[in-house]
Amino acid sequence: MLDLLADIQAQDGTCVVFVSHDLPVVHHVSDRVLVMRDGRVVEEGDVDDVFLLPRHPYTRRPLAAVPEALRSAP
Numbered sequence: 001m002l003d004l005l006a007d008i009q010a011q012d013g014t015c016v017v018f019v020s021h022d023l024p025v026v027h028h029v030s031d032r033v034l035v036m037r038d039g040r041v042v043e044e045g046d047v048d049d050v051f052l053l054p055r056h057p058y059t060r061r062p063l064a065a066v067p068e069a070l071r072s073a074p
Contacts, residue, residue: 002029023066027051035059 006029008014020026026033026047033050035043035058043056054060 005029021062023051023062 002025005016005018009016009029016029018026018029030047032045033047034041035050035054035056037058043050043054043059050059051063054063
């Protein structure tokens with residue numbers, strides 16, 4: 001299903017808002033990412049930039065729990 005969603009995005013340029021706590025899945029389907037805490041955006045940007053060099057401590061915590069191989073996988 002996620003690959004189908006990615007194909008539709010690539011073919012049609014469709015914008016999709018995808019909400020998830022599954023960070024490897026977020027990285028797989030997203031070009032840009034927003035990190036929210038208590039209803040406020042604490043970090044945003046290109047998914048690779050945010051996942052590889054998170055600036056906000058709230059972003060760093062959950063990413064530290066994800067193996068690096070999954071954070072940088074396409």
